[in-house]
Amino acid sequence: NAGVTQTPKFRVLKTGQSMTLLCAQDMNHEYMYWYRQDPGMGLRLIHYSVGEGTTAKGEVPDGYNVSRLKKQNFLLGLESAAPSQTSVYFCASVEGLGNSNQPQHFGDGTRLSIL
């Protein structure tokens, strides 16, 4: 029972490079989310998806793109990495059917450093 799996776990990039973070969930959840976590800032929502083929902007979407081509996968892309994007990135999912009192399931994070 893997839950939510994020790859890679660590990555160091140079400014201007691009990369894609992968999130996979095996719970058949409808909703998926990408957050960034910075010291003292809590979790900030980057983008989210309410189902396969759909995406929406969160609180801090600039500099990021996402895709949800398959229900189980949610990809986060950085087209041209900047030092301000150094952070820990978390993916989460929720069943998303019926009542909104369901807790989110989180991955263990991707630690990204931009030099």
Next chain:
Amino acid sequence: AQSVTQLGSHVSVSEGALVLLRCNYSSSVPPYLFWYVQYPNQGLQLLLKYTTGATLVKGINGFEAEFKKSETSFHLTKPSAHMSDAAEYFCAVILSGGSYIPTFGRGTSLIVHP
């Protein structure tokens, strides 16, 4: 709209002492409330949640929280802290009948001294 305020970015207690982590919320409709715990180098895990019914909610690892509508609070407590409780704790609110987009507090780091 909803918001969450966690008072105190750091709380320090001695092992065996009472743990109290504060969370206040604002919500235009009845909220659902959650506490999550984050251990170092891990993602967030659900501690407990309040939906409807009993206002005192018990969670894992001996934690509990009480929903107080009149005070718009959902404080997290544990009678006796253990070294293993040292972690980051997040309070979150979501609107009942609304979308699945929770609002998180900024987190409180619990430090437990021997």
